[in-house]
Amino acid sequence: MDFQFDDNLVEFRQMVREAVKQDLPADIREGQRRFGGNQSDPHDSLTWTKILAKRGWSVPHWPVEYGGQNWSPMQLFVFQDELTRAFAPDTCWGGTHMCGPVIYTFGSEAQKERFLPAIINGDFYWAQGFSEPGNGSDLANLRTSATRKGDVYVVNGQKIWTSCAWMAEWGFFLVRTDPTVKPQRGISFLLINMKSPGITVRRIPQINGEAELCEVFLDNVEVPVENMVGEEGAGWTYAKFLLDHERTTSSFIYFNKRDLRIAQDIAANQMLDGVPLSKHPRFQGRLAQLEAEVTALEWSVLRVLANEQFQYNETAAASVLKVAGSRLQQTISELHLDLLGAQSIRQFPFEVHDRPNSPLWPDVTENANQRALIQRASTIYGGTMQVQKNIIAKLAFDL
Amino acid sequence: MDFNYSDLQRMLLDSAERFITEHFTLEHRRSLRDSANGLDEVAWATFAELGWLALAIPEDLGGLGGTQADIAVLAAATGGKCVSQPVISTAVLGTHILSGATAPRTELLEQIVGGAARIALVHGEPGERYAGAAPRAVTLTADGDGFAISGQKLLALDAPSATHLIVSAMLEGEGFALVLVEADSAGMSVENYPLLDGSRAADIRFETLRVHGDAVLATGKKAEALLMEALDRATLARLAQSVGSMEEILRICSAYLKERQQFGQPIGKFQALQHIMADMFVVTHQARSALYQALAHAELSAAERSRALSLAAITIGEAGQLVSRQGIQLHGGYGVTDEYEISHHYRYLLTLEKISGDLDYHMSRVGQA
């Protein structure tokens, strides 16, 4: 065992920090700091992706031949940690972390040529069309159908919770191409232009005042057969590949670290009886407890990144990170509200530019509750808390 | 002991539930967000007709002389549909102070009963978490034959739709003073805004607002005691609203678990969810017990009353968070939309908890008492 980071990481971190300081426009950083959703403003995401691309940094985790950086897992960790810390927006995760890797691994040469550069440069947003109204946790039984007619698939059905579908130009969809075989075997992975005739998108108003989630209705949408990725009927395998690809993402470790710092900051600035909350034993205790949890989570992530040989199934290990990380996202945001007390319940408009200038209200009150409200979703999307626990029970312990 | 409703409470509850269920649909509540001050005028007129606005006023002052238990029964019914109308500010807090003032304000109480007047307490100030009985920075100073109020107030609940404000201030030589001010008086600048539950609040800056001597409702120890009583009564009513909301969440979620299908069966068949539902039931049951315990102490000495109330606030605050968090979890993605009841209950309970003094506040009140 060796518990030390490689020597070069300190320098690497410094190099990234300097670069982000130079590159990240102040208005985008402020927009992210004041954002009331759990990710980023999608337009800022694309702008930032373009900026990163100039350094070749928008998809550093990809293989070098497709535009990646050949950084070690630890370097990639430090890179993302620095970006989040500096309030840089995310890239469009659907492109850079989900369908991008599926395309370069299973896609045709034509698909690679057409889509990979666009993802690298943040040309447009990607929507993930997996979940359906009747099929969330039970995704394998999805019903949206794609029927081959000559050169096209005709797609009919409905998707829901499709993040940013209202402004996405392309979507990667799971569709049923064969209703006669075992559910998992009849699913295919289709790239669909969101401007195609027959697609209707409705934005869903959310608990936090945002309307990022969408319903997507597909009514006889014609999709050229060349937009199918890989083989017909192999879509489920690709979806699993995509979800397994990012084993440590679901720990939300970068966000947990950043949000803990925000909590420490609020505690240092909010006073009770003339003393900052950070000096009051009850809040001190809660901050310490969360710091302990975030620290342990970070080391759990490092163990995965350093390729520890696990005694248990690897998918179960990823679920451990999701269970701990998603719960932490919630407890930290709950602490933000508790630190703000009665000041935590004013509702500011979701859009930053609609918010009134109220000098009596600290900045953080503008979006702390919006973020805490949408954090309820972190134990729901990407496999609910209960589904993760089912996975652990089954794959780690064969129960 | 008898924990069953009296005939009067039964009647109150039946008429309340009937009206509230019919009137305060989800769509209706969502549409109220667009109104200028959040007030539902039709509902307010009905509240007056049903006698709710008179419930807490003593009989000799023209009210119904209801007990705090009667108020709790009604408040729990409003909580079931996340009603965020300014009922507690006016008909619990406001009426208590106006009835207990050195010279009771019968005329204004009459207007309240008829639905024409609404009251908001203007007490909190910047830089503090929960005001309680701490001295105010806002001052009341003698000015000719009257007084002048100056200073900054923060987060005055329900002020945007109030016709009258009760302002707490420090009067030299007296300590606390409670002053009645018409809401459209000159000499104040007001910023109105919504809270997470759809109710409204305001920050108010008094730039030497001049009032008559008879605007002073009470001063000194009497003012302080009256204010603390009124605040505790309002908190108690809000705790009852929370309990009502939680009980409705149990109903909503148990129905959802039977209706929603995944993996070819109702999700209520999954034991993981059955246990979550059972946990929600346990803490909701405890919450109602805590409410009764607070009601049992509600008319005792200030120290006994406040301590019992804070114990209830701790139990109910924690229960409310557990129940509404898990309520969302049980709904999956539907839980985080604005289009399902459950997210409204979440925001409602969060708002009630944070208004009434958070856990830290109530824990230190219990610890110190």
Ligand SMILES: Cc1cc2nc3c(=O)[nH]c(=O)nc-3n(C[C@H](O)[C@H](O)[C@H](O)COP(=O)(O)OP(=O)(O)OC[C@H]3O[C@@H](n4cnc5c(N)ncnc54)[C@H](O)[C@@H]3O)c2cc1C
């Ligand atoms: C903010 C957000 C963003 C999202 N973004 C996208 C996106 O871009 N693209 C996309 O395709 N999807 C997206 N989703 C959808 C997400 O993946 C689903 O919400 C999730 O899979 C749960 O499905 P459901 O909402 O249908 O809930 P359900 O599956 O109906 O779950 C309801 C309840 O039942 C429980 N449950 C279900 N099955 C079991 C079981 N076997 N054992 C025990 N309990 C069980 C769940 O844990 C939950 O508590 C997003 C969701 C959210 C909230």
